[in-house]
Amino acid sequence: MSVDLSSRSFRPYTGEKARITRAYDYLILVLALFLFIGSFHLHFALTVGDWDFWVDWKDRQWWPLITPLMGITFPAAVQAVMWEKFRLPLGATLCIACLSIGTWIARIFAYHYWNYFPINMVLPSTMLPSALVLDAILMLSNSLTVTAIFGGSLFALLFYPANWPIFGMFHVPIEYGNGQMTVADLLGFEYIRTGMPEYLRIIERGTLRTYGQYATPLSAFCSALLCTLMYTLWWYIGKWFATVRYLTKI
Amino acid sequence: MKSRINKYLLALGLMLSLLTLNSQTVMAHGEKALEPFIRMRTIQWYDVQWSKQKFNVNEEISVTGKFHVAEDWPISVPKPEASFLNISTPGPVLIRTERYLNGKPFMNSVALQPGGDYDFKVVLKGRLPGHYHIHPFFNLKDAGQVMGPGIWLDIEGDAADFTNDVKIINGETINMETYGLSNGIFWHVFWGLLATAWLLWWVRRPLFIARYRMLQAGLDDELITHKDRLIAKALMVGVPLLVYASYVMTTRQYPNTIPLQASMDQILPLPAEVNAGVVNVETLKAEYSVPKRALSLTVKINNNSEKPVHIVEFSTANVGFYNKALPLPDSGNSEPVLAVEGLSLSTIEAIKPGEEKTMTITAEDAFWETEKLDGLTRDADSRVGGLLFLADDTGKRYISSISAAIIPKFN
Structure with a gap:
């Protein structure tokens, strides 16, 4: 159940009530900021993990498949709340912005200052372009189906090209040890990770890998398909959490 | 009552604070934590040497050594089909600039052959000043880490002086510490x-x-304005266009890029150095006395060389037990755990050319306990492994692997 208001009897809050509701806005925003920085960052670290931590894990195959798939989860859930209850089309951007803040804090303080890795070796990826488009599509369509299909797909498809300007230069070849490797591979070789032997990298694996040596489009479209399903699933998770059962008067 | 609780809490807090004053930094890498049968019967390290122990930031040092991959590889440990020669450091305080296996450079993982002999060299460059405990070690896929002998290294100088310039394939030199950072931040x-x-x-x-409230009142049309829609449309079209433009720009700027490299290096073992067939050792029986902390090996030695040979050392899990009847050989800085008089023999006479002799070798020292090797009597796979070093009077060395089921003696 929810509160009973009609357009004819509706009176906007004014004076003290308006000031209190505005203060409540800021309180919720600050809490949401910390909540999403912590929880989404943790979720992302546990699911995407090394693919996002290290520059030498950002391959053509698994990185563009896994990252958007796990990255669309919280945005979908928060969008469900923000849009259905408040008509605020900012859920995805808010979540991904919080994730970016969390990852940058971790990379600078945990990876660089605490564990001495150069920051360029642990540059995070960005999903902000994908999130902006997802928010815009939800607002313009006002439809879960349209957003899941087109927004979810674009969320995945935009990921790799949006990140290539950041990481493309790490794929420049180097002749090293009688072979070729990328700058990213060399960073992984040179900057010693005791618990990260090279064979642990889950990159470029599997037999259904490329069409004419192009692996990324396959991964991106596979991710796009899965993102449409993942978006829907997490939309309903968000909706389930955002109950107004106990809200009788406002 | 409340003030009494506060006093107790204060006293407890003080005691805990004092305890922290006595705490020491952890410097080990869990090298004793792995079960003895894995440490004894997988990678058997020897002749590990460091070129320097004290050096400056930007200075290069190397660690060289050899290892034998045990024939008696434990059934519960996956075969070393993907192995990575690593260096245990507290973060990248050194960088690894070169690495060789049997003289061949290798950048990725490698498959090792049980029974194979290998030598290695890793070149490291000082990055962050400090006093560090470092080991060469092998990461074995699905098995874990098998540590080589550790050593203390001192890096001196200023971290700010560290440079790591590398030439990329088009001839341009890049600084690996900062390459791509400002672009990424942008x-x-x-x-x-x-x-x-x-x-x-x-x-x-x-x-x-x-x-x-407005949404509940059915006023949702007023919540999204015409300008909001205009901005959203601009985002929906503009963002993909920006992404595409920046992507094309980057591919034009870096037209020759390659995927991350994921190959496995293929390096064959050296000609046999251990069990080379000149001096053959067969382990007949192995007993471990728990109260004496002593391993007794009954071995049959067949000397096919042209000179008499004597037993010099029994080495297992980076602990060297040296024949007490012989002068201690100079092992440089290779093995920090030396039981200098830990090896006694049932007969001190050398094994003559062509002779076959059965004898008992006893490796006795507290290291069995302090290095946590005595647990081999409680393992599910209670077998002992190691290397037996023999030599003739000219110093020519013969190495044989030791492998046998262990029989515990509890009294």
Whole structure:
């Protein structure tokens, strides 16, 4: 159940009530900021993990498949709340912005200052372009189906090209040890990770890998398909959490 | 009552604070934590040497050594089909600039052959000043880490002086410490500003309660304005166009890029150095006396060389037990755990050329306990492994692997 208001009897809050509701806005925003920085960052670290931590894990195959798939989860859930209850089309951007803040804090303080890795070796990826488009599509369509299909797909498809300007230069070849490797591979070789032997990298694996040596489009479209399903699933998770059962008067 | 509790809490706090004053930094890498049968019967390290122990930032040092991959590889440990020669460091305080296996450079993982002999060299460059405990070790896929002998290294100088310039394939020299950093920050800031603008566009107006009430009143059309829709349309079209433009720009700037390299290096073992067939050793029986902390090996030795040979050392899990009847050979800085008089023999006479002799070798020292090797009597796979070093009077060395089921003696 929810509160009973009609357009004819509706009176906007004014004076003290308006000031209190505005203060409540800021309180919720600050809490949401910390909540999403912590929880989404943790979720992302546990699911995407090394693919996002290290520059030498950002391959053509698994990185563009896994990252958007796990990255669309919280945005979908928060969008469900923000849009259905408040008509605020900012859920995805808010979540991904919080994730970016969390990852940058971790990379600078945990990876660089605490564990001495150069920051360029642990540059995070960005999903902000994908999130902006997802928010815009939800607002313009006002439809879960349209957003899941087109927004979810674009969320995945935009990921790799949006990140290539950041990481493309790490794929420049180097002749090293009688072979070729990328700058990213060399960073992984040179900057010693005791618990990260090279064979642990889950990159470029599997037999259904490329069409004419192009692996990324396959991964991106596979991710796009899965993102449409993942978006829907997490939309309903968000909706389930955002109950107004106990809200009788406002 | 309350003040008494506060006093107790204060006293407890003080005691805990004093305890922290006595705490020491952990310097080990869990090298004794792995079960003895894995440490004894997988990678058997020997002749490990460091070129220097004290050096400056930017200075290069090397660690060289040999290892034998045990024939008696434990059934519960996956075969070393993907192995990575690593260096245990507290983060990248050194960087690894070169690495060789049997004289061949290798950058990736490698398959090792049980029974194979290998030598290695790793070149390291000082990055962060400090006093560090470092080991060469093998990461074995699905099995874990098998540590080689450790050593203390001192890096001196200023971390700010560290440089790591590398030439990429087009001839340009790049600084690996900062390459791509400012570009990465630029794109994160660029998209971050756009996202912030979008968020502020909505946050500047009343949010939760006010909008919830309006939505419940059926006024949702008023919550999204014409300008909002215009901006969203601009985002929906503009963002993909920007992404595409920046992608094309990057591919033009870096037209020759390659995927991350994921190959496995293929390096064959050296000609046999251990069990080379000149002096053959067969382990007949192995007993471990728990109270004496002594391993007794009954071995049959067949000397096919042209000179008499004597037993010099029994080495297992980086602990060297040296024949007490012989002068201690110079092992440089290779093995920090030396039981200098830990090896006694049932007969001190050398094994003559062509002779076959059965004898008992006893490796006795507290190291069995302090190095946590005595647990081999409680393992599911209670077998002992190691290397037996023999030599003739000219110093020519013969190495044989030792392998046998262990019989415990509890009294």
